[in-house]
Amino acid sequence: xxxxxxxxxxxxxxxxxxxxxxxxxxxxxxxxxxxxxxxxxxxxxxxxxxxxxxxxxxxxxxxxxxxxxxxxxxxxxxxxxxxxxxxxxxxxxxxxxxxxxxxxxxxxxxxxxxxxxxxxxxxxxxxxxxxxxxxxxxxxxxxxxxxxxxxxxxxxxxxxxxxxxxxxxxxxxxxxxxxxxxxxxxxxxxxxxxxxxxxxxxxxxxxxxxxxxxxxxxxxxxxxxxxxxxxxxxxxxxxxxxxxxxxxxxxxxxxxxxxxxxxxxxxxxxxxxxxxxxxxxxxxxxxxxxxxxxxxxxxxxxxxxxxxxxxxxxxxxxxxxxxxxxxxxxxxxxxxxxxxxxxxxxxxxxxxxxxxxxxxxxxxxxxxxxxxxxxxxxxxxxxxxxxxxxxxxxxxxxxxxxx
DNA sequence: CACCGTTCAGTTGAACTAAGCAACGGAATTCGG
DNA sequence: GAATTCCGTTGCTTAGTTCAACTGAACGGTGGA
Numbered sequence: 001x002x003x004x005x006x007x008x009x010x011x012x013x014x015x016x017x018x019x020x021x022x023x024x025x026x027x028x029x030x031x032x033x034x035x036x037x038x039x040x041x042x043x044x045x046x047x048x049x050x051x052x053x054x055x056x057x058x059x060x061x062x063x064x065x066x067x068x069x070x071x072x073x074x075x076x077x078x079x080x081x082x083x084x085x086x087x088x089x090x091x092x093x094x095x096x097x098x099x100x101x102x103x104x105x106x107x108x109x110x111x112x113x114x115x116x117x118x119x120x121x122x123x124x125x126x127x128x129x130x131x132x133x134x135x136x137x138x139x140x141x142x143x144x145x146x147x148x149x150x151x152x153x154x155x156x157x158x159x160x161x162x163x164x165x166x167x168x169x170x171x172x173x174x175x176x177x178x179x180x181x182x183x184x185x186x187x188x189x190x191x192x193x194x195x196x197x198x199x200x201x202x203x204x205x206x207x208x209x210x211x212x213x214x215x216x217x218x219x220x221x222x223x224x225x226x227x228x229x230x231x232x233x234x235x236x237x238x239x240x241x242x243x244x245x246x247x248x249x250x251x252x253x254x255x256x257x258x259x260x261x262x263x264x265x266x267x268x269x270x271x272x273x274x275x276x277x278x279x280x281x282x283x284x285x286x287x288x289x290x291x292x293x294x295x296x297x298x299x300x301x302x303x304x305x306x307x308x309x310x311x312x313x314x315x316x317x318x319x320x321x322x323x324x325x326x327x328x329x330x331x332x333x334x335x336x337x338x339x340x341x342x343x344x345x346x347x348x349x350x351x352x353x354x355x356x357x358x359x360x361x362x363x364x365x366x367x368x369x370x371x372x373x374x375x376x377x378x379x380x381x382x383x384x385x386x387x388x389x390x391x392x393x394x395x396x397x398x399x400x401x402x403x
Numbered sequence: 404c405a406c407c408g409t410t411c412a413g414t415t416g417a418a419c420t421a422a423g424c425a426a427c428g429g430a431a432t433t434c435g436g
Numbered sequence: 437g438a439a440t441t442c443c444g445t446t447g448c449t450t451a452g453t454t455c456a457a458c459t460g461a462a463c464g465g466t467g468g469a
Contacts, residue, residue, distance in 0.1 A: 373462025376412025
């Protein structure tokens, strides 16, 4: 066969795209300058600056809703700081860890292990060591080089709700055992009330300085989108009003710039798929639906099998009876029979209750504890997912369960 | 009718267990002389 | 006899289990008006 002639990817390669460089719309992208966060960057820089003179900067706590640029600002500022430190010949190391990632940094042991692997080549086994030993290794690495360390702990609230605040206490105390180096912590949290439930000692040392990121308003999001769109799209492919509408979408959602960016990206993809030369307003509506779908499908399909069985049970129960509530007991019964059918080991009701409340936290279910009076208490469970997605989800689950 | 103790079906926290894993140290095996 | 490999033991984390205390309003009985 002649090379390239009938290759199915040729269509894809030759196809014209509205995108020039899609990367700038992805969440991982760090732009050179960050609009409407100059104030926060300046504050953060001021707080961190002392480490350029080998003094320990205060620990910092950053709050703000999702998509208000917390992570971006922290990364950007520390990056600049690192560069400045290099110029000034100051030893400085910045470590970023996202504590939310399930199974990688959601326990004390794993968080420290993550920190260690971020700092160097030292290997920590997944399990088997005493946590104390992991701390020792961590300290050893810190001690090896006398320098300043800045630890960025992203989504720290998620971590503490799972693993407790023990680690934070230990981390804040480490400085006492390290005369030659200093570590400072930047904690990032979406949850404003998070520090209130913290041990007062940790609270005071962790939030020596606090930074609040206000939500962006629609105009600010527009600026952000324009800046990114400049890089992301080809010239003149975006029709008037598109940016504004995407921005409005983000602004409606607690000033969430991330969602607005995502929407713009997905909208562009829709335009591409429709072979449209420009990104039109009507593409947004389609993008808007797709964005939620993608997110939920992503979450669901990455869950383990037992979770799928539970969700599938709930899905079926809801199908059976329209609009009346589903209770934990029913879910468990159906779940058990599903386990038998698929020859999966049956977990206890205790665990299933936990799984249900995890789904609740993920926003896939709505599970509220109610009392049915003399008929006990239970959770009132309902799906939080739009009707139109259910078939798709059902097929994902069925695929995974292998009925 | 208002009040109040009972009751149910889970919830929730804590202690416990099994499965994996790594390190340790002694026993068994290998090796070079 | 020293070096290396093997293997059982110990001690750890973690997901899940077991145990038991707790919960909160509907039910139904009681007494009062």
